[in-house]
Amino acid sequence: MKLSIPEFIQKKRDGIPLSAEEIKTFVAASLSGEAPDYQVAAFLMATYFTGMTLDETANLTRAMVDSGERYDLSKVKGVKIDKHSTGGIGDKVSIILGPLAAACGLKVPMMAGRGLGHTGGTIDKMEAIPGYRAVLEKEEFVKILNDVGCAIISQSATIAPADRKYYALRDVTATIECIPLITSSILSKKIAEGAEGLVMDIKVGNGAFMKRKTDAMILAKTLRAVAKKAGIELRATLSNMDQPLGYAAGNALELYECIEILKNEHINPYSLSSVDLKELTLHLCAQMLEIGKIVKNLAEGRKLAIQKLQDGSAWNKFKEMVKAQGGDVESLDEPWRYMKSEKVIEIKCKKKGYVNEIQSESLGRLLIHLGGGRNKVGEPIDHSVGFFFHKKLGSMVKSDDTLVTVFGKNNTNFTEVEEKIRQFIKIGTAKKTAPKLIIEANVK
Ligand code: URA
Numbered sequence: 001m002k003l004s005i006p007e008f009i010q011k012k013r014d015g016i017p018l019s020a021e022e023i024k025t026f027v028a029a030s031l032s033g034e035a036p037d038y039q040v041a042a043f044l045m046a047t048y049f050t051g052m053t054l055d056e057t058a059n060l061t062r063a064m065v066d067s068g069e070r071y072d073l074s075k076v077k078g079v080k081i082d083k084h085s086t087g088g089i090g091d092k093v094s095i096i097l098g099p100l101a102a103a104c105g106l107k108v109p110m111m112a113g114r115g116l117g118h119t120g121g122t123i124d125k126m127e128a129i130p131g132y133r134a135v136l137e138k139e140e141f142v143k144i145l146n147d148v149g150c151a152i153i154s155q156s157a158t159i160a161p162a163d164r165k166y167y168a169l170r171d172v173t174a175t176i177e178c179i180p181l182i183t184s185s186i187l188s189k190k191i192a193e194g195a196e197g198l199v200m201d202i203k204v205g206n207g208a209f210m211k212r213k214t215d216a217m218i219l220a221k222t223l224r225a226v227a228k229k230a231g232i233e234l235r236a237t238l239s240n241m242d243q244p245l246g247y248a249a250g251n252a253l254e255l256y257e258c259i260e261i262l263k264n265e266h267i268n269p270y271s272l273s274s275v276d277l278k279e280l281t282l283h284l285c286a287q288m289l290e291i292g293k294i295v296k297n298l299a300e301g302r303k304l305a306i307q308k309l310q311d312g313s314a315w316n317k318f319k320e321m322v323k324a325q326g327g328d329v330e331s332l333d334e335p336w337r338y339m340k341s342e343k344v345i346e347i348k349c350k351k352k353g354y355v356n357e358i359q360s361e362s363l364g365r366l367l368i369h370l371g372g373g374r375n376k377v378g379e380p381i382d383h384s385v386g387f388f389f390h391k392k393l394g395s396m397v398k399s400d401d402t403l404v405t406v407f408g409k410n411n412t413n414f415t416e417v418e419e420k421i422r423q424f425i426k427i428g429t430a431k432k433t434a435p436k437l438i439i440e441a442n443v444k
Pocket of ligand 1: 086116176185
């Protein structure tokens with residue numbers, strides 16, 4: 001079919017539903033170059049404003065899957081269940097969850113992303129490990145899944161190339177927060193990677209793409225409906241993102257926090273705790289185990305996950321995976337080898353009171369400004385910079401308590417960073433109740 005690209009964009013701009021054929025032709029044209037980036041960007045913006053019907057979203061997802069290769073994981077023995085998050089600040093769950101679910105008996109083909117907008121990405125965090133290879137050929141991916149049980153890899157050039165293009169363009173054209181675009185982006189990768197089931201963690205709050213629960217519910221339902229059409233069982237949890245998850249934000253620091261949980265050891269010198277991170281990881285693991293039929297119910301799944309964390313199986317699985325993907329396993333026990341920040345300062349509270357607001361998205365942007373994320377596609381990042389948050393929403397603070405530890409470089413403008421952090425974390429006199437971590441455990 002000969003498609004007039006300007007008319008196609010106009011149709012979307014005016015909210016007229018697009019046919020499967022039109023979408024398929026446009027996706028192909030955006031990869032061949034027939035539709036240059038400015039037309040693709042216009043389409044993304046038109047979609048941002050006028051949205052898509054469920055059928056259009058499913059057709060876009062299909063066309064994005066068909067833009068590349070589909071992995072055949074039939075040679076991987078076992079049930080293949082993946083997990084994906086819509087992204088937040090300090091959201092490092094996947095790094096613990098992949099090996100944990102594999103230690104419980106699942107196969108976890110985890111194709112993860114890099115930072116998007118103000119949020120961090122699992123692959124950037126894993127690449128803080130010296131030597132870690134996130135880009136694997138399909139054969140190696142299959143071998144690691146069979147031998148180890150999990151692999152955390154980045155999207156290869158052949159998997160949903162249309163998503164790679166749209167993801168990069170959305171990141172720089174203010175078109176990320178759009179339900180049909182998020183749905184097609186996530187599901188095109190998951191369908192192409194060969195997952196049989198998917199557990200979604202949909203973040204809601206000031207550090208998430210979905211700021212309101214009502215939008216997050218629509219996203220959850222859209223993801224479920226489109227996944228069902230593709231034959232994938234999808235479970236969706238809504239979790240709070242009004243504050244960073246766990247205590248660390250920043251690539252190497254987040255890896256350190258994950259290692260602490262995986263080792264089941266208290267290693268951080270500040271007695272910081274990761275109760276929320278661990279709780280969410282256990283919840284999502286139980287969901288994965290239930291849909292993978294490793295356990296009969298969530299309670300059993302949770303019990304098994306706790307056991308595999310406590311007996312060291314998850315930690316061993318993580319090390320096996322890192323080794324198989326070329327990472328320096330010894331460095332995992334020697335944090336100074338991957339946490340290479342040059343200068344560390346502590347920001348102290350100036351008065352007593354309660355933490356009653358944390359502007360998480362602004363903290364994510366500050367991290368990018370320090371070098372921990374990207375402003376342009378493909379920019380190198382600095383894994384070493386980041387923050388340790390000593391207080392959570394609702395925490396009582398006294399003057400001189402440490403609020404945040406900042407890990408920076410010799411040339412970091414710490415005065416500016418401190419000013420901003422004081423602006424983004426508000427201390428008040430009235431105690432506000434801390435938000436519930438799991439907002440919806442299983443969206444139907
Ligand atoms: N994760 C993705 O892969 N895509 C999005 O659009 C958002 C989160």
